[in-house]
Amino acid sequence: MSTRLSKGGRLVDTSSTVAFQFNGKTLTGHAGDTLASALLANDQMLVGRSFKYHRPRGIVASGAEEPNALVNLGQNGKFEPNQRATTTELFDGLSATSQNHWPSLEFDVGAVNQYFTPFLTAGFYYKMFMHPRPLWKHVYEPFIRQSAGLGKAPKEKDADRYEHFYAYVDVTVIGGGVAGLQAALAAGEAGAKVLVMEQTAAWGGRAVVDGGTIDGMSAETWVASALARLEEMPNVTLRRRMMGAGVYDHGYLLGYERLTDHAPDQDGPRHRLWRIRTKQIVTATGAIERPISFAGNDIPGVMLASAVRDYAVNYGVAVGKRTVVVTNNDDGYRTAIAMVEAGQEVPAIIDARGQGAGDLGEKARKLGIRVALGMAISKVKGGKRVEGVELCRMEGNGGAILETIKCDAVAMSGGWSPVVHLWSHCGGKLLWDEVENHFKPDATRAPTGADGKPFVLTAGSASGPLGLGDVLADADAAGKMAAEAAGYAPATTPAPAGDARDENQMKPVWMMPANPVYELRMKMWLDYQNDVKVSDVQLAAREGFESVEHTKRYTTLGMATDQGKLSNINGLAVLADSLGEKIPQVGTTTFRPPYTPISMGAIGGAARDDVFQPIRKTPIQQWHEDQGAYMEPVGQWRRPYTFPRGNESHAQAVSREITNTRTNVGLLDASTLGKIIVKGPDAGKFLDLLYTNMMSTLKPGKCRYGLMCNENGFLMDDGVVARLDEETFLVHTTSGGAAHTHAHMEEWLQTEWWDFKVYTADVTEQYAQIAVVGPKARMVLEKLGGMDVSKAALGFMDWTQGKLGGFDARIFRISFSGELSYEIAVPASQGRAFWDALMAAGEEFGMMPYGTECLHVMRAEKGFIMIGDETDGTVIPQDLGLHWAISKKKEDFIGKRGQQRTFLASEERWQLVGLETVDGSVLPDGAYAVVHGHNENGQRNMIGRVTSTYYSPTLGRGIAMGLIKHGPQRMGELVEFGKVDGTTVMAKIVDPVWYDKEGEKQNV
Amino acid sequence: MLTLQCPYCGVMAEETELSAGGEAHLKRFGPGSSDADFETYMFMRENPKGVHFERWRHSNGCGKWFHAARCTVTLEVFGTYTAQTSTPPADLLDKIRAARPGFKWREFE
Secondary structure (H helix, E strand, O other), X not given: XXXXXXXXXXXXXXEEEEEEEEOOEEXXXXXXXXXXXXXXXXXXXXXXXXXXXXXXXXXOOOOOOOOOOEEEEOOHHHOEEEEEHHHOEOOOOOEEEEOOOOEXXXXXXXXXXXXXXXHOOOOHHHHHOOOOHHHHHHHHHHHHHHHOOOOOOOOOOOOOOEEEEEEEEEEEEEOOEHHHHHHHHHHHHOOOOEEEEOOOOOOEOOHHHHOOEEOOEEHHHHHHHHHHHHHHOOOEEEEOOEEEEEEEHHHEEEEEEEOOOOOOOOOOOOEEEEEEEEEEEEEOOOEEEOOOOOEOOOOOOEEEHHHHHHHHHHHOEEOOOEEEEEEOOOHHHHHHHHHHHOOOEOOOEEEOOOOOOOHHHHHHHHOOOOEEEOEEEEEEEEOOOEEEEEEEEOOOOOOOOOEEEEOOEEEEEOOEEEOOHHHHHOOOOEEEEOOOOEEXXXXXXXXXXXXXOEOEEEOHHHHOOOOHHHHHHHHHHHHHHHHHHOOOOOOOOOOOOEOOOOOOOOOOOOOOOOXXXXXXXXXXXXXXXXXXXXXXXXXXXXXXXXXXXXXXXXHOOOOOOOOOOOOHHHHHHHHHHHHOOOHXXXXXXXXXXXXXXXXXXXXXXXXXXXXXOOOEOOOOHHHHHHOOOEEEEEOOEEEEEEOOOOOOOHHHXXXXXXXXXXXXXXXXXXXXXXXXXXXXXXXHHHHHHHEOOOOOOOOOOEEEEEEEEOOOOOEEEEEEEEEEEOOEEEEEEOOOOHHHHHHHHHHHHHHOOOOOOOEEEEOHXXXXXXXXXOOOHHHHHHHHOOOOOOOOOOOOOEEEEEEEOOEEEEEEOOOOOOOOEEEEEEEHHHHHHHHHHHHHHHHHHOOEEOOHHHHHHXXXXXXXXXXXXXXXXXXXXXXXXXXXXXXXXXXXXXXXXXXXXXXXXXXXXXXXXXXXXXXXXXXXXXXXXXXXXXXXXOOEEEEEEEEEEEEEOOOOEEEEEEEEEOHHHHOOOEEEEEOOOOOEEEEEEEOOOOOOOOOOHHHO | OOEEEOOOOXXXXXXXXXXXXXXXXXXXXXXXXXXXXXXXXXXXXXXXXXXXXXXXXXXXXXXXXXXXXXXXXXXXXXXXXXXXXXXXXXXXXXXXXXXXXXXXXXOEO
């Protein structure tokens, strides 16, 4: 059983008591514990169930690489799934529950899955659930969704706050072990601006656990003195609980700082995402120990040897009373020695090598530890915890059991792999080290920056060296090189002297024993989190998955939340072995950021709720909101859809607004309309190229409707252009299209016709624009007074300016409704006052405000198109019967050549018509016109679709616009439209202009 | 997340300040051009593994379009220059030739 030791624990305060809950049970730990160390101190070996087979799982590691100990953390608005117990600092009141089991952790029904292991092999889902297809949807998928998966998704809104932080530094050092600290010292002494980040709460990394001497000091003392020196440097920033999450192009780096995870009652943001631009990055990320693949290596109590040591030294927790160490290298011996020195039993070190260890082997033997050379674990005995191990010869198939040793923990060491993730994110390449049997950074093929020179360096074990002396020398050189590359002269002080490494060579052991029988291989776990075993990877290889990237996807090896930190090297070694190739030829899968999962909250930062996307507001917006208008999003604007009164439904309100506007007068806030000034001697020439029709012939004082296409010929925007004077045009665009249209103009002016003398300016927000619409519109304006708005003075499609009721007004006689209509622009600062003045003046004429839906219905009654309804990026003006707005005289305009292509000039294209259902109902939006027969996908053949559809109170029936094949030649014919409920409805093809065909009403 | 220096305002601009505008130095073919020329102009693009000439706009900055010569493999930036030209500047081409012997992009080598 695992227990708290009476002594030891350099990180915990044994005088303190911290209470926490696990699965509803109250337990205690000490300040400084992680959730993992506290659980182990309480003999909680079983912490979760595995993903696929629901096998009992325990803690394997002591850091970010932990695959098993994932818990649901917190409650309600602070609930978060899939948190690693090993990186969760303990605090008073912490509440955690284990994941992926039903009904309980101790008794899980899903565990029957492990008896179906032979059926749940690699590619099982692909093979099994292909046929019959209905079973997948109704039986397999619901069952799998219920039984698989890790933590539960949070149900409540996140109660915490998050932020982004920008930093610009010379050298960023990632990792706060002895290598990181030395690299930071070297760069800091050179004068570079340095940021050092350490993902845990404690500085020092492995060296302070494993011991050794640096410059004659203990590693622990050296770390303290290095920190003291760094803290004195004003150019160095030290940050704990901050992980280097990802390295990106041109020195962009994401840092993930966890500010209050360990102290949730503290004020301030929970996480901070650092968006760093750094000239140089030094990754001092150390190395991760590899597990060994032997049967039963997933039973709770089987742990990494280094983790067993960490728990004893850092937290004063003995993982087992009798710990068997199994290793293929000298480092595993350190764990055996540490456990014996902590007063625990180590019945044997099982060393797969024939020759055993060097100095450490001698030390172990002096402590009386038995060393079994050339031996292997054939199988771990136990269920929810380790009960013993069966030994066999390393060179064999594991069939002959030589001995059984009783124990309650197994510490495994399969050698060390440098943490190369950050090096690899932005293109750093790797080399296979034949001695240590790991991938390490190839310094000659580093990620390069904007200047073509490397910007990532590695330091210490992250470069490959494992001995303390080599680590410090490498780190010192990396710090100096980084400072120099950032433009600083490094000092000539030598690197600190550390212990030399005197160890025997490790032996690559990818399976234990060397040639295991199938029964053993199917119990050898490679990827704990995704339940991938040696037999799965071998099966994938037999079935032809030769590429490591394919094998990964077929078996899901390394695809879990831990991204295969423990499993990848072992997995691809097994694959290489199965394929009869060497490991470097098989290669690694791609390392992608982030290094460990970061919170969605940190990614979003402050951009949530009201500031998720800023909303553009017209000067009259507050009035609309005060009236209780129902608002709808239009681009980044919010516009009133309708202004309901009393108990009116939205449909009733829209009908009232339409009828009132057509009989009395209505008022529309059209301020969102795009307004762009185009000015200069060549403005007319430019607009002739921009629009399909002629604009240069427009006289000052006049307005003209125009269409704008892209170079492909497709309609992109429309609107009314007013000529203000000889050199100045005011271009109106759609509400959502102003920014896009302005950018379109600038692109052509700057990159194609840069000799044109034209300036453009988007003045959309400089003006409030209000449309006064209806038969009584003129009376309202005349009541305000100050300008002659008679037909003689201001005819249809004229504009004028002056003082209207004391306001600086520019009045356009344009109509999007078919009614007598004035669109009046005033400076934005006068917008609200002008609106109020109009409301007061219009009261006696029955004036009512109207919203966007009323505007839409009125324009449809007139057969006017709407960009985004009748157009979708594949429609040309000719499809919409707008030939009259396309100049035949002009040699060129944007889109003219595109429209000449045969498929756009074809008579077979769907063309705009009006549609009336025979029963008067409203056609469903987007409905397709269907005819006899089916296409190759089994769908009804289609000859058109509905683009706009409304109930028209003016006509008392549903009206629609649509694009129909040969539509204009088929007036009066009936077409069948599919409805959502599967039935169809017949509609008659009619002229799309229903209201005032002659245009008399707008021209009074 | 690239950084490119805007040749107009001089700012070292973050990629979030910029909009990409595709391949540089396209020759426009309008009315009267052949289908083949128009197709090339509209749709045919270089896809080099190496130095590429691109259009960028400092859209969340000074608003100016400019050109950049950038290696698509290493992301090395050889230079940025005015949008008001139909060919890369000679000194920039010299710099690329020196750094990448055998360099070829459309008609430039």
